[in-house]
Amino acid sequence: MLRLSKKADYALMAMKHLALRGDRGSSSAREIASQYDIPIELLAKVLQRLVRRGLLLSQQGTRGGYQLARTPTGISVADVIQAIDGPVTVMACSSQGERRCEQFSKCNVRDPLWKVRERILAALGECTIAELAAETPSLSAPNVRAAVLHTHT
Secondary structure (H helix, E strand, O other): OOOOOHHHHHHHHHHHHHHHHOOOOOEOHHHHHHHHOOOHHHHHHHHHHHHHOOOEEEEOOOOOEEEEOOOHHHOEHHHHHHHHHOOOOOOHHHHHOHHHOOOOOOOOOHHHHHHHHHHHHHHHHHOEHHHHHOOOOOOOHHHHHHHHHOOOO
């Protein structure tokens, strides 16, 4: 089963929170953590990783905090997940490389599962933070697949 880590869940929650704030300024890690009952230390690390990946901007000081680095329509769910969890994988050889898999040369499901992985990435890439933040999200086929794939660990 494909699962997102808690860190990826928290990252998506924070990104949605910031998208909903819009132009009303930034939010602190403490504010976001408090609103969603997320451990502050963990959220701070997640937010810093999103800053390093260019998805968030951060400002120091009393009026500081975090804000989206791009518009919510310009950030996909895939961007966030890959920034936190790394590449999306569905089978061992897609994460370990072909030399570590003893069945690589005889595997009869590798190519079809790689195609499934590409479909998953496409669905996650089409779903944006803006869609997560929408009051009535559009549930087109790719977005339904993305929503179904998102399970908690």
